[in-house]
Amino acid sequence: PPEIALPVLGPLRSVAAGSVQDSVANWLNDAAKSRPDWVRALCARWLRESPLPATRRICARAQRSLKNPA
DSSP, X not given: OGGGGHHHHGGGGXXXXXXXXXXXXXXXXXXXXXXXXHHHXXXXXXXXXXXXXXXXXXXXXXXXXXXXXX
């Protein structure tokens, strides 16, 4: 289950480095293929807890394949 990666991904949600943001977003986008609701909920939570430009960019890219992003 994708939840097992949260201890690694969570602290990276506010990292300014674009390559880190892309890696986290790509991982979440892949997870969204099988767990779209989980990714939507995670991004909604992250955006409430950490409304930084890095988090916004990660969540936008993570949900790029979803029809109804958070």
